Amino acid sequence: MNKKLSPGRRAYTAGMKALMYASTAAIGALVLLLIGYVLYRGIPNITWKFLTMAPSILNDTIGIWPDILNSIYVVIATIIIVLPLGVCAAVYLSEYASNKRLVSIIEYAAETLSGIPSIIYGLVGMLFFCEFLKMQTTLMAGALTLVIMNLPTVMRTTQESLKTVPQSYREGAFGLGAGKWRVIRTVVLPGCVDGVITGCILSVGRILGESAALLFTAGIAHVVNGFFMGLKSSGATLTVALYIYAKERGEFGVAFAIAAILMLLTLIINLSAEAVARSFKNKRRI
Numbered sequence: 001m002n003k004k005l006s007p008g009r010r011a012y013t014a015g016m017k018a019l020m021y022a023s024t025a026a027i028g029a030l031v032l033l034l035i036g037y038v039l040y041r042g043i044p045n046i047t048w049k050f051l052t053m054a055p056s057i058l059n060d061t062i063g064i065w066p067d068i069l070n071s072i073y074v075v076i077a078t079i080i081i082v083l084p085l086g087v088c089a090a091v092y093l094s095e096y097a098s099n100k101r102l103v104s105i106i107e108y109a110a111e112t113l114s115g116i117p118s119i120i121y122g123l124v125g126m127l128f129f130c131e132f133l134k135m136q137t138t139l140m141a142g143a144l145t146l147v148i149m150n151l152p153t154v155m156r157t158t159q160e161s162l163k164t165v166p167q168s169y170r171e172g173a174f175g176l177g178a179g180k181w182r183v184i185r186t187v188v189l190p191g192c193v194d195g196v197i198t199g200c201i202l203s204v205g206r207i208l209g210e211s212a213a214l215l216f217t218a219g220i221a222h223v224v225n226g227f228f229m230g231l232k233s234s235g236a237t238l239t240v241a242l243y244i245y246a247k248e249r250g251e252f253g254v255a256f257a258i259a260a261i262l263m264l265l266t267l268i269i270n271l272s273a274e275a276v277a278r279s280f281k282n283k284r285r286i
Contacts, residue, residue: 035263042260045253055222062245062254064261066222070139070235073227074218075207077143078150083200085147086154087189093155094162095184107159110152121149122216130217140231142218146210150203157202161195162188194276201273205266211239220244238262 053063089106097103125145126137135141165188173183189196219234222241236244238258246255 038256038259038263041253042256042258042263045257046260050254050257054224062251064238064241064254064258066224067236067238067241067258069224070218070230071208071237071239073139073230073235074143074146074214074237075204076227077140077231078146078207079200079204081143082147082150082154082203083196086151086199087158087196089151089155090158090162091184091189094159095180095188107156110155113148114152114156117212118149118210119212119216121145122213124148125213126216137217137219137234138232139218139235142214142237143231145213145217146207149210149213150206153203153206154196154199157195157199158192161192161198164195165191194279197276198273201269201276205269205273208237208262208265208269209239211237211243214240215243 049061050063051068052065053061054066055062055064093103093106122145125141125148129135129141129144130137135144169187169191170183173187178186214237218237218240220236220240221234222236223233225233225235239262242255242258242262245251245258
């Protein structure tokens with residue numbers, strides 16, 4: 001039998017519900033206000049010339065085409081390196097490692113790495129990649145720094161996805177005579193590809209939004225280069241360009257335009273991650 005709540009208890013429950021509703025509304029309003037303000041200030045400054053031109057002091061023009069290319073180069077270089085490392089590390093920890101103590105230590109270290117401020121990664125990347133390895137201030141040094149930053153994300157998301165593959169799938173494949181690596185390659189990895197892709201997309205979002213680490217390692221040049229030449233040269237990504245235009249030059253219209261572009265890209269990336277995860281879940285059900 002359900003006991004009737006006392007008046008004080010009913011008042012407490014109603015007050016907590018009202019507090020939760022108010023908190024939810026406040027957070028939603030704050031997010032919408034932030035997005036709306038950035039888009040309101042940024043979208044009017046976005047033009048085709050702004051997107052496709054390089055900045056020039058002689059012609060007094062401002063463009064972000066080199067920054068867009070540099071962002072793409074950094075994303076490609078980082079993903080090419082971090083994806084195999086993260087997936088292989090996750091497969092080893094989940095499928096091969098028998099020392100549970102070692103696994104727990106590595107997982108704790110990965111979680112600790114994911115919580116370190118990005119400015120520290122930038123400092124370490126500058127000292128190790130730029131100075132110790134003599135790579136100078138280049139996009140490649142920035143990409144390698146971002147590899148260290150995003151490795152825990154890819155590894156942990158892949159690990160969690162590997163755990164969702166039923167153990168009966170592995171046992172059935174072993175019962176058919178398949179070896180360990182064949183089971184992982186043909187049964188386990190295809191069953192968790194949604195987690196791998198989701199982690200990859202989330203890493204792309206973090207790479208696009210990173211600025212502190214790249215200020216120390218990638219540089220601030222606004223020069224159009226090819227992919228391989230660009231990786232060996234200094235270059236500013238969109239987030240670094242936003243900082244330069246807002247802090248160093250006082251071009252707040254340009255800064256808001258870049259912020260609006262980054263916000264739209266982040267929204268697209270998050271929606272893509274959800275869509276990919278949903279599509280793979282639907283395929284599993286079928």
